Amino acid sequence: MTQLDRMGFPIPDDARELREMMLRFGAEECAPGAAERDRTHAFPAKQIDALARLGAMAMKTPEEDFGPGVSNLGYALAIEALARHDASICVVTVASNLAGAILAQQCTSEQKRRYLHPAAKGEFGALSFALTEPGAGSDAANIKTTARRTAAGWSLTGTKQWITGASNAKLFLVFARIPDEGDRAIGCFAVEAGTPGFSLGRIEDKMGLTSSGTAMLHFDGVEIPEHALIGAPGAGLKVALSAIAPSRVAIAAESIGIAERAFELGRDYARERQAFGQPLAGFQNTRFILADARTQLDQAWLLMLRAATMLDQGVPIRAEASMAKLAASETCGRVVDAMLQLHGGNGYARDYEIERLYRDARVMRIFEGTSEVQRDVIARDIL
Ligand SMILES: Cc1cc2nc3c(=O)[nH]c(=O)nc-3n(C[C@H](O)[C@H](O)[C@H](O)COP(=O)(O)OP(=O)(O)OC[C@H]3O[C@@H](n4cnc5c(N)ncnc54)[C@H](O)[C@@H]3O)c2cc1C
Structure with missing residues (x-):
């Protein structure tokens, strides 16, 4: 059973296939140079251009406007997949899709020809x-x-x-x-x-x-x-805020992608690293850390899947997007921190991927509305 099946949500084939495609693209095109780009701060122009040509910079653009017409669920799963391999490439993709969604919703026919159609075909790169x-x-x-x-x-x-x-x-x-x-x-x-x-x-x-x-x-x-x-x-401002709510689901997805990668690294390290004559995974503390991380990650996944599914049903969500973003970004921070701790001193070294994930994860609680702003949105909905 795949992780997605375990969520108990019916995932349409096209969304599942898009996620698989992004996982492959991420593994083959993004992961190999990610550590080097992190060190040099070089912009991933080649990868962004390739993604743009695939229609990934304005994914929700309808087919009649030359876009792939991806659903909100497919988009969230694609972002989660990309984030596992390079969170910088992923965030550029999310920002571009935020702008792309506004163009798709607001452009007149003339503006579509000037801005949306070239964006959907990848001619502008990332917006x-x-x-x-x-x-x-x-x-x-x-x-x-x-x-x-x-x-x-x-x-x-x-x-x-x-x-x-x-x-x-x-x-x-x-x-x-x-x-x-x-x-x-x-x-x-x-x-x-x-x-x-x-x-x-x-x-x-x-x-x-x-x-x-x-x-x-x-x-x-x-x-x-x-x-x-x-x-x-x-x-x-209304245009910006109504596009930001769905985009918060994408930041939830990016947070989950980073945390999933951290979880894999922590789990594998715990299996291999020996201390006191046994693998770290033999200590009850390690097993509980992994169990808690898995449970919190699945909770965040479920909130993300709910928000994306509601968007696909045409429900105008605010609080649900904020809950997904708040839960996923805070979980991401906790999980990445716990997985770094499992790495001991090695987790603090740039040679280990977990160190980059720890730095990448921090901003998930800040942009597209800080955690405090998300709590405010949720509280307003309650009260
Ligand atoms: C890496 C990165 C990429 C970004 N990309 C983009 C982008 O592409 N486009 C774009 O437009 N912006 C972008 N941003 C900006 C981002 O959205 C803002 O940083 C974010 O909204 C917070 O605003 P601020 O930094 O001005 O913090 P402030 O608004 O000054 O907040 C400072 C602190 O006060 C708290 N606070 C503020 N108001 C309240 C309140 N009412 N109640 C309780 N607490 C409150 C905040 O939660 C925070 O902890 C990016 C930021 C970063 C760091």
């Missing part, structure tokens, strides 16, 4: 989603980047921070205030790399996910055409 700013993260409504109407379209000014995949992205979805539409109005704009006045800032020197090309963006009176506005003027 970037640019909401956060130096002064506005959890409090996204407080962004300061501004879009002003011009005779030909829009002029954008401001700074974005922490933008995943930005070092290599060709198309960015940028959120900006539109003062002409009211004090609280925010719009979503498609901005192509190379547009005059748009420059890449510092590439962040992060503790983990070191090859995901996270960067600052500067917009200095960037002139963009009228058709760059995606969705209604003033509806940008």
